[in-house]
Amino acid sequence: MTETRQPIIGQSLTRLEDPPLVRGKGRFVADVSFPHQLHMRVVRSPLAHGRLLGIRIKAALALKGVHAIWTAQDIADIGPIDFREGKIEKLEPYRQPVLAQDYVRYVGEPVAVVFAEDAYVAEDAADLVELDIEELPVIVEADAPPGVFAPGLSTEAAIVTQGFGDVEGAFASAHAIISLDLQMGRHSGVPLETRGAIGLYDSARDVLELHGAAKVPHKNRESLARMLGRTTTTLHLFEYHVGGGFGIRGEIYPEDILVLVAALRLERPVKWIEDRREHLMCANQSRQQRHLISAAVDAQGRLLAIRNEFYHDQGAYPRTHALRIAETTCGILPGPYHLGAYSATGYYRLTNKTPCATYRAPGRYETNFVRERLLDAIAERLGMSRVDVRRINLIKKEEMPYARPLSVLEDDVSYDSGDYEGLLDQSLKAMDWDALQESLKARRAKGEIVGAGFALFIEKSGLGPTDGAHVNVDTDGVVEVLTGGASVGQGFETVVGQVCADILGADYRKVRVVHGRTERIEFGIGAHASRATVMTANAVAVAAAKVRAKALDMAAELMQAQPGDLDIANGLVFRRDAPHGPSMKLGAVASALRPMAKTRGAREPGLSADGWFESEHQVYPYGNQFAVVKIDPATGAIAIERYLIAYDIGKAINPMLVRGQILGGFAQGLGGAIYEEFLYDERGEPLSVSFADYLMPTLSETPDVEVLLTEDAPSPRNPLGIKGAGESGIAPVGAAIASAVEDALQCTGLVRQLPLTPQRVKAMLKELQSRRGLPA
Amino acid sequence: MSKTPLHFTLNGRAFDLEVEPRRTLIDVIRDDCGFTGTHAGCEHGVCGACTIIVNGETVRSCLMFGFQAEGATIRTVESLSQGGPLHPLQEAFVEHHALQCGFCTPGFLMLAVGLLEENPDMDEAAMRDALSSNLCRCTGYENILKAVKDGAQRMKASHD
Ligand code: FES
Ligand code: FES
Numbered sequence: 001m002t003e004t005r006q007p008i009i010g011q012s013l014t015r016l017e018d019p020p021l022v023r024g025k026g027r028f029v030a031d032v033s034f035p036h037q038l039h040m041r042v043v044r045s046p047l048a049h050g051r052l053l054g055i056r057i058k059a060a061l062a063l064k065g066v067h068a069i070w071t072a073q074d075i076a077d078i079g080p081i082d083f084r085e086g087k088i089e090k091l092e093p094y095r096q097p098v099l100a101q102d103y104v105r106y107v108g109e110p111v112a113v114v115f116a117e118d119a120y121v122a123e124d125a126a127d128l129v130e131l132d133i134e135e136l137p138v139i140v141e142a143d144a145p146p147g148v149f150a151p152g153l154s155t156e157a158a159i160v161t162q163g164f165g166d167v168e169g170a171f172a173s174a175h176a177i178i179s180l181d182l183q184m185g186r187h188s189g190v191p192l193e194t195r196g197a198i199g200l201y202d203s204a205r206d207v208l209e210l211h212g213a214a215k216v217p218h219k220n221r222e223s224l225a226r227m228l229g230r231t232t233t234t235l236h237l238f239e240y241h242v243g244g245g246f247g248i249r250g251e252i253y254p255e256d257i258l259v260l261v262a263a264l265r266l267e268r269p270v271k272w273i274e275d276r277r278e279h280l281m282c283a284n285q286s287r288q289q290r291h292l293i294s295a296a297v298d299a300q301g302r303l304l305a306i307r308n309e310f311y312h313d314q315g316a317y318p319r320t321h322a323l324r325i326a327e328t329t330c331g332i333l334p335g336p337y338h339l340g341a342y343s344a345t346g347y348y349r350l351t352n353k354t355p356c357a358t359y360r361a362p363g364r365y366e367t368n369f370v371r372e373r374l375l376d377a378i379a380e381r382l383g384m385s386r387v388d389v390r391r392i393n394l395i396k397k398e399e400m401p402y403a404r405p406l407s408v409l410e411d412d413v414s415y416d417s418g419d420y421e422g423l424l425d426q427s428l429k430a431m432d433w434d435a436l437q438e439s440l441k442a443r444r445a446k447g448e449i450v451g452a453g454f455a456l457f458i459e460k461s462g463l464g465p466t467d468g469a470h471v472n473v474d475t476d477g478v479v480e481v482l483t484g485g486a487s488v489g490q491g492f493e494t495v496v497g498q499v500c501a502d503i504l505g506a507d508y509r510k511v512r513v514v515h516g517r518t519e520r521i522e523f524g525i526g527a528h529a530s531r532a533t534v535m536t537a538n539a540v541a542v543a544a545a546k547v548r549a550k551a552l553d554m555a556a557e558l559m560q561a562q563p564g565d566l567d568i569a570n571g572l573v574f575r576r577d578a579p580h581g582p583s584m585k586l587g588a589v590a591s592a593l594r595p596m597a598k599t600r601g602a603r604e605p606g607l608s609a610d611g612w613f614e615s616e617h618q619v620y621p622y623g624n625q626f627a628v629v630k631i632d633p634a635t636g637a638i639a640i641e642r643y644l645i646a647y648d649i650g651k652a653i654n655p656m657l658v659r660g661q662i663l664g665g666f667a668q669g670l671g672g673a674i675y676e677e678f679l680y681d682e683r684g685e686p687l688s689v690s691f692a693d694y695l696m697p698t699l700s701e702t703p704d705v706e707v708l709l710t711e712d713a714p715s716p717r718n719p720l721g722i723k724g725a726g727e728s729g730i731a732p733v734g735a736a737i738a739s740a741v742e743d744a745l746q747c748t749g750l751v752r753q754l755p756l757t758p759q760r761v762k763a764m765l766k767e768l769q770s771r772r773g774l775p776a
Numbered sequence: 777m778s779k780t781p782l783h784f785t786l787n788g789r790a791f792d793l794e795v796e797p798r799r800t801l802i803d804v805i806r807d808d809c810g811f812t813g814t815h816a817g818c819e820h821g822v823c824g825a826c827t828i829i830v831n832g833e834t835v836r837s838c839l840m841f842g843f844q845a846e847g848a849t850i851r852t853v854e855s856l857s858q859g860g861p862l863h864p865l866q867e868a869f870v871e872h873h874a875l876q877c878g879f880c881t882p883g884f885l886m887l888a889v890g891l892l893e894e895n896p897d898m899d900e901a902a903m904r905d906a907l908s909s910n911l912c913r914c915t916g917y918e919n920i921l922k923a924v925k926d927g928a929q930r931m932k933a934s935h936d
Contacts (some may be wrong), residue, residue, distance in 0.1 A: 014870050014871060014873070015870070015873070017878070018869070018870040018875060018878070019862075019870070021875055021878030021881055022853075022862065022866040022869050022870060022875065022878070022881060022885065023813070023853070023854065023856070023857055023862070023866065024811070024812075024813020024814070024852065024853030024854045024856075024882050025813065025854075026813070026878050026879075027812070028812075028815065028879065030806075030812070030815075030816070031806075031812035033807075120777075120796070120798065120799070189913075190913060191877070191879075191913055192815075192817045192823060192825060192877070192879045192880050192911060192912065192913045192914075193815070193817065193877070193879045194817075241877070241878065241879075242877060243815070243817075243877045243878075243879030243880075244876075244877045244879060244913050244914055245877075246913075275819055276817070276818040276819060276820065488877065489876040489877025489878065489879075489914055490876060491876065656873050657873065659873075660873050660876060660914075660915060660916075660919065663915060663916030663918050663919070664876060664913075664914045664915050664916045665916075666916055667913075667915075667916035667917065668913070690818070690820055690822070691818050691820065691822035691823060691911070692820070692822060696911055696913065698908040698909075698910075698911060698917070699904055699907050699908045699917040699920070699921060700904065700905070700908040702916055702917045702918070704918060705916070705918065729916075
C-alpha cells in the first residue's frame, strides 16, 4: 500500500455525526428514560404581573398517580438562579426564583410543580392546581417609564455605558447630524427540539446527575453546584443529541434545578420535557431593543462621532448571561468603521414579558441593523452613494490589528485581521452592482417596487481564555478525543475529528469525539459565541501533535529508524523514503506503549496526551451581505430575488459545514427580518405561543443564497488561523433586507422597525403615498 | 384511565398493546414501542418532525390518537435501513449535508419517502411545495431540497 499524507483540514468531508441521526438512532433527551422515573409538569402563571396570594393543591394531589406537588416554600432553601460568570452585585436582587414567591412577573413563570407517575397524569394534575393571584399593572415596553420591580427596586435594573473621545465636541463641529429612531423586534432561537431535563440521584455514590445538558455543561455544573451546595465532583452533566442550540438551549432555567432537587429529595429519577407552548412562553427570547442613534459627520461623510442610546427589553428577570447583550451592543456597534468619538448608553429594563438572553449573534443582529441604517441615512443626506460612505469610513487592511477602547464580553476590542474593503469589492463585482442599479431603476420606472441593499459587518468569536483536550489512541487504533466542548448540532465532532486526524495522521473515520460529559473531563468551555472551533479545535491540535510525536518516537525505535524519517497517514506509520515499505498501525504503536509492555522503556504509558490552548483576545471574522427584494403592494410581502453572503472565515476546517452554518443562520436571520415576532397584548399576555402564530421560514420563504467564502485573512491569533462561523449567516440579515426594502421604496428612513411583516410593509407604503401626496 | 387493546404492525413487527384512548400515536410509538426516531417538535401539527407513514400515507403522528392506528401498517424512520446499508434518501441527506442537529431529519425523510413512493417523477416545484410543510431550524432548507432531488434519482436507480 502506498501512503501519502493528504490534508484533512480544509476538506468537505461528510460528517461523523450523521449515520445514527439519519437512521433515527439519535438520542435526544426525550428519548432517554430511567427506571422508576417520575414525570414533572410545571404550573405556570397565567398573568403577567401579580401578587401571589395562595396556591391550592389539594384536588391535584388527590389525583391517582400524583406523587408530590411543590410550591416555593418546599424549596425555600434553594436560592434564585445564578449568573454564569458569578456574582454581579447590582443585579443580585433581580434574579429569578426557581418557583415564584410573592410575585409573578410574566405569563409562564413557574409557580408550582407536579411530580407524577405518568406525563399525562402530571399534566392533568397541573390543571387542577388553583392559583390565587391579585393582578397588578404591567410594563410591556422597555421605553415606558420604569416602574417598581419589588419594594425599593426600580425595573431599570442597570444602565450600561461605554464610549471614548470628545462626543460633544464632534457634534458641535459636525457638518451634519443624522438621527434615527429604530426598533428591533423580539424573536429567538426556537430550536426544533424543545428543552428537556432529567435529574438522577445515585445515592450509592452520592452523585447527582443532570441529563439533557447543552451549550455549557461545565460552567453550568459550577453554577448548579453553587446553588445546590454540592461539590462539582458529585454533580455531573450529560449532553445527548441536541436539537438546535442557538444560544438559548442549555442555559440554566428553573426546570433544570427542579429536576435535580426533586431527584435528590424524592429519590427517583425525574424527567421533564417541555411542550412547544411552554417553549414559546418560557425559553429565552431575545433582541428587543429601541435605539435612538445619531451620527455627527464631516462633509465627506466621515463618522466623527456616534451617540447610541438604547432601551434594552430584558423581560421579567435577568438570565444567566446578565448584562452581556447590552454590553455587546455598546462594544460592537461601530463595526468595521473608523469612528472619532462614541458614547453608548443602554437602559437595561425589566418588563412583564418572558425573560431574554442570548440568541445567535446577540448584540450584533441588532447593532448591524442600527449602524447600517445609519450609514444609509448619512449617504442619503450627503448625496453620496451607499458604497462610498462605507468606503470612506472602513478600517483599512494595513491598520490591522486595530484596537479601540471598547470591550465585548469583558475583552478589549481588537480586530485581528481583515480586508473589509477588499471583500466589499468582491461582492460588488459578484453582484455586478452598477449594472444592477440600472436594471432596478428601469424596473422601478415601469412600476415595480424593487431594490437592492447591503450591510457590512464584523463578527466576533473564539473568546477564550483557555480550553483543553485529551487525545488517546487505543490498541485497535481508534482515536478518542476528549473535549469539554459541546455539540448543538453544528458539526462539532466532525470539525474536531478532522483537526485531530489531520495533525496526528489518523484515519478520520476512526476518530471518536467526546463532548458534553463532565464526568469524563474536568474543564470545558462548551459551545457558545462560536468559540468551539477556535478554542477547542486548537487545543485538540496541540494534543494531537503531542500524540504524533510520541507515536513517531516509539515507532522509530521499533522500525529502526529516526522519528524524522517517518510519517503517519490514515493511521499507519511509514518511512517517508519508502512509502511502499513496511508500516506500523497506530494501534500497534499504542500496544507497544501499554503499561506492561517492555517496548515502552522509560516512556510514559499510553499513546495519549493533553493539550491546552490559550488565547488573549477574540478573533474577528467579517463579511457583507447583499439583498435584492421585490415588494408586492397588494399583500405587503417581500420576495427576495437574490441574496449574497460574503464572509472571510480565516481558514475553513470543513467548507461544506461552514456553508451549512451560513445558510442555516441566514434562514434564522430572515425570520427575524420579516416573519418572526413574539407579540404581547397590553396586559402582557403572549400572543405567539404556537407555530401558527410564531412564523418561522419554511422552504417556500427561504431563497437560494450565493455564498462567497474567502480565506483572505487567517487569524494570527491561533495556529490554525481559524475564526468561527456560527453567527456569520444571521448577523446582518435584518440590516441588509432593511436596506434593500428602503431602496425599493426609494425612501431612506422609512424602515424604523424589524420584522418587516406584511402589515408593516403595507403601512410603510401608505405612509409613502401620503408623504408624496398621492391618493392612498 | 382505562386502557383499550391496540394492534398494529410497526416497522415489520406486530404489536399487541393496551393504551389509554387519549394517548397520541407518537407517544405510543415512542414510549410504548420504543421507536424514538420519530420526534415531537410542536405536538400541534405544524412542524412535521413527527411525520410517519401509516398504511402508505404520510401522516403527522402527533395529530392521531394511538387507537386510530388499530390494524394499521406503520413505518417510521427506523424502517428505512434496519441496520443494513442506508436508504438512498438517507445517503443523499448525508452527502448533501442536509442535516445539522438532525432533529427534523426523520420527519423530512419520511415525508420525502412517502412523496417519492407515490410519485417518483415529482418535479422540483412540487417538491418545494411539499417539503414546505415541514420545519427545519438549522439548515436553511437548500441542502434538504438538494438531497431530496438527488435521493429521488437514487431511489429510481435502485429500482432499475
Ligand atoms: S410534532 Fe407533529 S407536527 Fe410538530
Ligand atoms: S437539522 Fe436541526 S432542525 Fe433540521
